[in-house]
Amino acid sequence: MVLNFALKVHDCDNVATVFSNGVEKKASVEVYDKKGNKSVVTVHEPVPFGHKVAVEPIACGARIIKYGEEIGVATQNIDRGDYVHVHNLDSMRGRGDL
């Protein structure tokens, strides 16, 4: 089976970005870090090219980390392998209450 490719640029990141087309539910994705070390994640739903998959469980209200910094908070519990985007991530900026 051909493995798909995702990139995690910082050791602290809990999401990786998928750079393969046609990543479907139950597909295996090889996650590379900046040194080239690999781990494998099975995705629970389709993840489009350039979109993110969780590489660790993220509790509702916890920070979603990419580039070693917070890009938002989880609005529900997220499992390793879940697709992460605007449906389960809320920006911490520009919401009018911050």
Place this chain on the structure above:
Amino acid sequence: MNFMGYMRPDGKVGARNHVAIIPSVVCANDVAQAIVRQVQGTVGYFHHQGCCQLPPDLERVTDTLCGLGCSPNVGAVLVVSLGCEGTDHKRLVETVAKTGKPVKAVNIQELGGASRAIAAGIDAAQELVIRISGLQRQPVNMSNVVMSIKCGASDATSGMASNCVIGYVADKLVDLGATVVFGETTEFIGAEHILARRAATPEVGKRIFEIVERMEMRAKSLGCDMRKGQPTPGNIEGGLSSIEEKSLGAIMKSGSRAIQGVLEYPDMITDQKGLWIKDTPGREPEILTGMACTGAQCMLFSTGRGAPQGFPSMPVIKVCGNPNTYERMQHDMDLNAGVIINGEKSIEQVGEEAFAKLLSVLSGEMTKNEAISYFNSIDIHTLGPVI
């Protein structure tokens, strides 16, 4: 670690040895162009400023031209002046002369028109080129490097591939005692709080918030809210989930070291080391001029869709994050960082390749845009109206 550079009388080190032909005002461009076309070893800055502007802008233009003339990649300067311009062409000549580099001037109105100014300018430039052309490169420590950073024509690969590669090189240079300057204040919006955490002092952090607010206020004065609607529907479709994520992707090219301070657009680097911000717009003709006037000998430029142009006196190395773009535009792209997103090489491996390329270019190897003179569309960033 060393590179091969040109020692200047003021102690700075150049990666190029150009004679700069500097029009003090847009109306002198045609004369300056004729001189550049005729005389080998010259470069020109064909900007569109220098007259009928408010005094702060005229001062800003003069300061920027001074910075370009003082840049260590320039070995000698010929100022082409009209005579009645709003910039201070005398201060320009005096400022460059203080570096100890040869400087000459021609004045179109005093000489009696274009053809006479072109003839006098060719004679003057010929003399300057001959005078500096025998200068030899010498080994100099990497701590003399001032590297600038920019991204343009970005796509989904930029934040993850090419910007991370440039960030790797930026960290390595800072650790070697060199200077790194990045700008594009518009791209800080939404992540300025994260950037401010990297400030060396609380004052620097405050300045970062100030330049973002100042830039947003300029947009607001024209009725535009730059924060609203970010990330755009197109960004969301491409996979960006928040404004923080969008801005962090851009900021990654600055690496991870502490930010030492904020420079204004026309400021030159004197002896500052480490990572610095320069308050610039993102548009290429203006930011490239701003970075060259800082005294940067080189620029690392990240792109995904393929931004081809460079700058007359500052080699610009194009690092392409998208493998398909690299394949199609190999004659404009200097380094393929697209191998990262197809899993062939790691960020660190390509980071080392980019560092090696930087060293070669600093020591004399031409970039793709330099070799084909794809660098003439430049300008100076001004703030007020043309009057």
